[in-house]
Amino acid sequence: MSNRFTGKVALVTGGGSGIGRATAKAFAREGATVVVAGRSADSLNQTVKLITSEGGLASAVVADVTRSDEVANLVATTVQRHGGLHVAFNNAGIIGRPAPLADLDEEVWDTVVATNLTGLYLALKYEIAHMRAHGGGAIVNMASNIGAHGRRPGLGAYAATKAAVSVLTRTVAREYIGENVRINAVSPGATDTAMSRRPGESDADRDARIAAAVPLGRVGTTEEVAAAVLWLASPEAAFAVGHDLVVDGGATA
Template identity: 40%
Template sequence: MSRGAGRRLVGMNNTTTTTALLADKVAFITGAGRGIGAAAARLFAREGARVLLASRTETELKAVTEEIRAAGGTADHVRCDLADPESVRAAVDRAVELYGRLDVAFNNGATVQHPGPMDELSEADFDRVLAVNLKGPWLAMNAEIAAIRATAGTGAIVNNSSVGSLMANPWLPAYGAAKRAVNSLTASAAATYGPEGIRVNAVAPGGTMTKMIDDWEAATPGILERLVAQTPLGRGADPHEIAEAAAWLLSDRASYVTGVVLRVDGGSRA
């Protein structure tokens, strides 16, 4: 059992033992080398899961994997390009090879477009954003569902969407469109695979302090200040706050939740 597999809560008059959120689960995470994905990998491992980290950058994956192992968790990594169908399928298969099954998956990996109006975006960039941010999750879900069916039998998937998918997105129109399509795929998958005991949900983060938003700020100075001004909590999210929402949705504590796009946005769409 991993270090995070059990916890003891001590009150003034009693003692209660609780099970970690993802105890004994096998978890697959895309975009796990940094940002929300890396935060999720660390959290899922602390919560008892055996994790397989996937992304394109092996040096980042290795660093996060070693950090998890040093903390007593179980982790490995595999290079994965979400725009390459064979790479995606091989990455999911690797989780089964390593750990014997797949229980849960967090489809977090994404790419961002250069900020600006849609008529200034090149066709090549549009195709790239859709290949990674829409086709990538579609490929991953197909492989994950097959792996869950063949091994654990039941399980859960969370897709990382965006609060920008829930409204007009003049700064990131292709990104917002791809993420809105992911919401639709999420709902369709939830309806299709729910009878088999496979739940599918999404999280929709607001402005989160990752390299992606740093790059957006560099290209559009002042955008972070504008986003924070629209957020009742008055700040951007830390990546671990998004990971916490994903972990809950993947856990058995969310056993009657499926087809949901959960806003984790500090109230910006309240």
């Protein structure tokens, strides 16, 4: 295991489960002090426990990314506790209750947009403000291959927000690379998380459905996505700016 993030402080939103948890653990294994954020103290504390049980350093901050004051406090608390913020993975997001667009409740639309897009805007706003004033940093945003192809009927709100994440990433990457804030995105395909299962679907049924649709013939793992995030955030990707890295087993190839 390398030590690419030794001496760095990494913030992971949506760090209580799935890809966020796997990525937080991966950052810690490579030397980072990790702050995990989300709305559930129990799930965040479980992530912290998993990291510290392996000898890593981590802490949790309960925060709702849709609230400006809570995101501002999240970044401020991270800096106060650990002395800085060098890396951020903006992973918090929801898929929303599936429905064709004309049948989609406005409340569902508003909630998905608030979490996946406004939440990202707020995270970027406060992360960038700190990083540009302290020598720079690296940020990775969570997009999705659904934002690129849109071939999931019933997920219009999710697809629209994830397409927006990819475009916003390119825009802000150009705005701040001159101040040494390097911003990219990752777009996973179907990954072994609760979000990849349709309502009422078992893991076995999910795996069979995805195997038929993905050229690689299987669902992705959270560790595979985490590895992509760490590469984008690492010095090895120093020349990658505004890139959206697709990790989906060839589904959009």
